[in-house]
Amino acid sequence: MTLWTLFFKNSNILSEENSTQKKDILLIKDIKYKNKLVEVYLSTNKNINLSDLEKLCDSVGWLRRPIKKVKTAIQNSFLIVSLIQKIDGKACLIGFARATSDYAFNATIWDVVVHPDFQGQGLGKILVHEIIKELRSYEINTITLFADPEVVVFYNNLGFVSDPNGIKGMFWYPK
Template sequence: MCYRIQENIDNIDWQEVCKVLREAGLTTHSTELTRKAFKNSYRVVFVFDNELLIGVGRAISDGAYQAAIYDIAVLPSYQGKKIGKLIVDEIHKGLQEINIILYASLGKEAFYNKIGYNKMLTGMAKFKNQNIMREKGFID
C-alpha cells in the first residue's frame, strides 16, 4: 500500500487530527490547541490513505542536540500495518544526531522498544493535573 505523507500543516483538517488522536486512545484537546501544538512543533508528519487522514506525529526540538516526540497516533483500523513506524521514521529524518525522548502511551512501550527506544531510568514529569496522570498510571 502506498500512503501519502505530508510534512507541513497546510490544509490540515484539525477536527480529523483530533479524531485520529482520540480513536488511537491519546489525550485530546480542542482543535485550536491541537493546531497550535502542531504549528509550534519542529517536525510534523501526517499520513493519508487517499484523502483519509490515518496517522499523525510531531516532534519538538532545539534543532541542535535535543528533541522529544509526541502524538504518534494511527487509526485503529490501520494499526499493525507499519504506519506508526513510518511516522517515527519520517520524524527521525529531521532529527539526525540528536538525542530523542519519546512520550509513549501506556501499553505501547514494546512497539517503541522494537524500533530502538529504551525505557529511561531518570525521567521526571510535572503534569498540570498530577492526580489524573497518577490514576492513569503515568507517574508514581
C-alpha cells in the first residue's frame, strides 16, 4: 500500500476566527434515507461509542484494530469530529475524523471515514473542513494527513498538496 503525505495549503475557504467547542449541531434536517426522514448532526464530543465506530470502519472495509488501542487513540486525540444520523429517536454514527497535535504548530488528521450510504454528499468534505477550522482556531498552521492513492484527489480538492517542498515525511516500520 502506498501512502501519500499531504499538507494543507492555507485557503480562503475556512474562517480564521476563533471558534468555540460545539456539541451536536444540526447539520442537515429532514433528508430522506431509506424512505424515512433523518437528521444529521455534527459533534465534537470525544465520547464516541467504540462499537459504533467499529461498525462504521467495517462498513468501508478498514482492517479491524484492537478496540483498546482505538479507545486510547481517541482519548489522546486533540480533536474529534463526528457525524451522527438521528432517525426515530435513535442515533447512529455515519462519519468520523480525528486530529492529533503538538498543541502549538503541527497537527495530523487521521481516520476520516463516512458510511458508504452517505458518501458522495459532501459529508467527508464537511468533516475535513470542520477539523481544519478548529485547528486553525488554535493557530495551528501545519496540518498533515496520510492518504491512500485513491483518495489523494479528494484531499487535493480540499486544499491539501503532496509534499510541497519535496519529501518531508519519512516512515519507520518494525522489521
